[in-house]
Amino acid sequence: MLSRSIVLDTEHLDHVVRHFSRHGAFFFDIESIPPYRGIPAHNTVSWISLATYGMAVTIPMGHIKGDRIIGERVEMYETKTGKIRKRKIPVWSTAPEQLRPSQVFEALEPLLFSDREKGAHSLPMDVGSVAKYYGGKIPPPPYHDTYTSSVLLDENRLNGLKPRIKQLYKIAYDTEDTGRRVEAHSFRKVARYSYADSALGWLLYKHNDPLIDKQGLRDLFDMEMELLEEVIDMAAYGDPVDKAVLEELERELTAALVEHEARIYRAVGREFNLNSPPQKAQVFWGPKEQGGLGLKPVKLTDGGVKKKRRGEKLTITDWSTDADSLKKYKGHPAVDAMLDYQRDDKLKGTYVDALLHPDEDDCLIINGRVHARFNPMGARTGRWSSSSPNLQNIPVRTPQGKKIRSAFRAEDDYLELIADYGQIELVMLAHFIGYGALFDGFWKGIDPHTITAALVFALPPDEVKANRPDLRSIAKGLNFAIVYGAGPDTVAEMAEITVNEARKHMKKHRAEFPEVYAYKAHVIDTARRQKYPHTTTLLGRVRRMPELRSRDDEKRSAAERQLFNSKIQGSAADLIKLAMIRWRRNHPAGAHMTRTVHDEVGVHTPKHLVEESKAALLDAMVGPGIQKLVKVPLTVDIHAVERWSDAK
């Protein structure tokens, strides 16, 4: 028998805590309101709901709106274009009297800080959010994040709580997406939603937990749960950022954009929307009679390719105006100006404005630190993703981009440690093969691109290393092609050689590295023979790929490339996750990990702890306890720098 209720007084709350304390596990969910919604450790919790055997409750603490609209008032507001308008705002009845957060969290402390298993869907958000009410202290493990368990059990489906519940129990609840803005909805509606999230999350927990064992995923799952402790800390600590650098860059880019814009209009002879791909297509590819420049388009957009395949008629806007296409006409004044504009507009819009001028309620920088969301299950391969903002695509290549990276810097009396694995994907490949030239090269301390060039071009590695950067760059393209399954066209483009040359080198590569191709074929073949086609990574993460059995050649080939890449990419992801856990288990107090970018981690450490932190990070990433998992030597580069941009 399930009892469900809204908790509004201390007596009820005490009863709830006593009930939950009798069980070894519970599930909970929080709702939060601006400011800082979505940033645990800074946000304001307005509801917490809990579920366990026989009971689900929700506890409101400061929901304003009642259940009915009792009138309306008129409000003035400013539109995006700066116009002043009137709008009618509904007036709500008042909500029932609720407990204060201090009362609620004091009563919940024995439960949240007990050794009971704590479940939540996207647990770092929930666990991290309540920490604020305990002076930053974080409710301890054991954890069960049902988002993580759901993804591990099947990475190819929608794994949000709502879609999972719909798939499992055919229950569609909260069709209005109440959780996105609880403060906009009635007390009754939020109560129902919040209670449902916990009650159904509890069911998902009971569903997933035994399946984790059944599918042999327990060790991997335990690792992911331990990793969440680091995720929670990273989210709370944030990543120090120098606003002054961004503000300076904003001024520079604004001025540059005005110039680029003028140059474009001058060269084209008229004005148009520089950010509109269709208008750009008209301008660059359009005939001169119609005011275009009459250049010959280079490649189709994705939509254009699809149209062509369906035999539909192509229009001028089906031709891509991306930077690659425009680069063919470098030297043309309009093209050069357009390329400059696109580059600077991208940098300003995505990396400067987004950080300095976020939408209201969407504050990204708090006390000089940006609090991104790192999602350890962000990619189907097991890689991390990052969002709000994405710290994994901060520019590094162009000088303008590098300036953005320089805004990420250590605070006074601190330094950043930037550590990245050397050639981690090729290390994984050599490890799995277990022998061959790549494998031997790693043991001799020769980097894989040099080995590849030496064998493909029949030169001594020393000669390649010292005098032939050109051949090494071709070798880089060839190795890239292995891991990603690229064809001659891509290799040619990467290495800036002809497609025929690329073909020739790929053929030689196949002859010199037969074990690589045999291994790749073996992985794909083995995967296809499984009852459910899949492969596994270093630490047993599963990549399921039913399309391996597709009769459609194109689909099947794509699946083969994805499968093989997933094994390599996923194993590299396993390794860095393990390294992060090892860092967490053993690092100097006062040093904090602040970000991870696939094969790299960043640590913020007081200057007096730099050497100690370096040693801990080195051990975490390549020490014996992790090296024993990999049959070739792991390498890592560590730089202690003031600014992220100084590491490369």
Add this chain to the structure above:
DNA sequence: CAATAGAGCGCT
């Protein structure tokens, strides 16, 4: 007016 799709581009 809000939500979504497509194009394009930043990173490993």
Add this chain to the structure above:
DNA sequence: AAAGCGCTCTATTG
């Protein structure tokens, strides 16, 4: 016939 992401802008759709 290049793996994996997230963000911003425009244009379209509801």
